Amino acid sequence: MKLVNRFRKSKFAARLRKTSFYEIYKKDQKRRNRRNDIVCKSGNESLAKGIVLAKVDVVVTTKCNLLCEGCSHLMPYYKNPTHLDRDRIVASMKKLVEAIDWIDHFNILGGEPFLNPDLKYILEEMPIEKSRLVQVLTNATIIPKDPELFDVMRRKRVHVVITPYPSNEAIREQLIAVLEKEKVAWNYFYPKWVDYGEPQDWHRSPRELKRQFIQCNSVCKNLFDGRLYYCFRCSHVYDLGFCQRRKGDAVDLLNNTTAQNRRQIRRLLWRHKPFTACQYCLKGTKQNVCIPRGK
Numbered sequence: 001m002k003l004v005n006r007f008r009k010s011k012f013a014a015r016l017r018k019t020s021f022y023e024i025y026k027k028d029q030k031r032r033n034r035r036n037d038i039v040c041k042s043g044n045e046s047l048a049k050g051i052v053l054a055k056v057d058v059v060v061t062t063k064c065n066l067l068c069e070g071c072s073h074l075m076p077y078y079k080n081p082t083h084l085d086r087d088r089i090v091a092s093m094k095k096l097v098e099a100i101d102w103i104d105h106f107n108i109l110g111g112e113p114f115l116n117p118d119l120k121y122i123l124e125e126m127p128i129e130k131s132r133l134v135q136v137l138t139n140a141t142i143i144p145k146d147p148e149l150f151d152v153m154r155r156k157r158v159h160v161v162i163t164p165y166p167s168n169e170a171i172r173e174q175l176i177a178v179l180e181k182e183k184v185a186w187n188y189f190y191p192k193w194v195d196y197g198e199p200q201d202w203h204r205s206p207r208e209l210k211r212q213f214i215q216c217n218s219v220c221k222n223l224f225d226g227r228l229y230y231c232f233r234c235s236h237v238y239d240l241g242f243c244q245r246r247k248g249d250a251v252d253l254l255n256n257t258t259a260q261n262r263r264q265i266r267r268l269l270w271r272h273k274p275f276t277a278c279q280y281c282l283k284g285t286k287q288n289v290c291i292p293r294g295k
């Protein structure tokens with residue numbers, strides 16, 4: 001604990017606070033304790049050596065049954081949405097966990113994750129030894145019926161996170177009743193939707209892009225089809241072919257050794273240069289204003 005406190009007062013920690021993967025919570029004691037816990041669990045005296053990720057989104061499908069206007073994950077742009085290969089998802093999660101020291105939580109998401117029939121297998125095979133929590137983010141329009149899925153969710157400490165949308169009013173109470181009956185943890189999530197804009201070239205100057213990237217400070221990393229991306233917007237902009245992915249824009253977890261993954265993840269987290277995808281995004285700009293949530 002002494003060591004953690006000394007580290008938190010250092011100049012290095014002050015610099016770290018500005019990065020996306022490390023936050024020191026000043027106000028909330030409970031959260032602060034949790035963060036200290038994470039620092040200790042990183043297995044090193046300081047985060048200079050350990051790699052700690054706050055959140056990792058694991059995309060299991062690009063199929064969604066809502067297709068909301070303003071979807072920052074660009075799901076309506078997928079003309080042939082598909083479930084991602086379950087073995088690649090599991091293998092990439094294992095390679096990621098091998099290469100890092102701690103992930104606060106995994107978010108399983110899509111599209112709509114309950115549409116994926118392999119969700120049970122993915123949760124069963126998930127490496128959770130270096131994480132606090134696994135969350136399944138749902139739009140609460142589907143009520144899962146498989147008893148084995150509920151069983152694996154209980155065993156793997158999965159929380160179902162329900163976002164209230166106008167369209168799921170009727171069905172979400174039923175979903176909650178089923179989850180309560182099956183003793184699966186759940187909670188509501190009220191995300192503030194902001195406008196990430198159309199995925200078009202916004203023609204910003206290099207200087208503007210740099211400023212945008214500094215202000216964006218995206219905390220949540222994205223695991224998509226075997227690669228770790230800096231943010232969800234990057235992964236979908238590249239995957240949909242709006243622009244070309246460059247070397248160093250993502251970590252190819254499945255084709256790297258653990259040492260290479262570790263080195264490249266650290267480089268990704270410390271990155272100062274904007275991505276090509278930032279040109280296709282409004283986060284970190286003045287246009288990134290609040291919009292109504294979902295359908």
Ligand code: SF4
Pocket residue numbers: 212213216217218230231232233234275277278281282283284
């Ligand atoms: S694409 Fe760039 S600006 Fe947009 S969220 Fe990702 S890092 Fe931030």
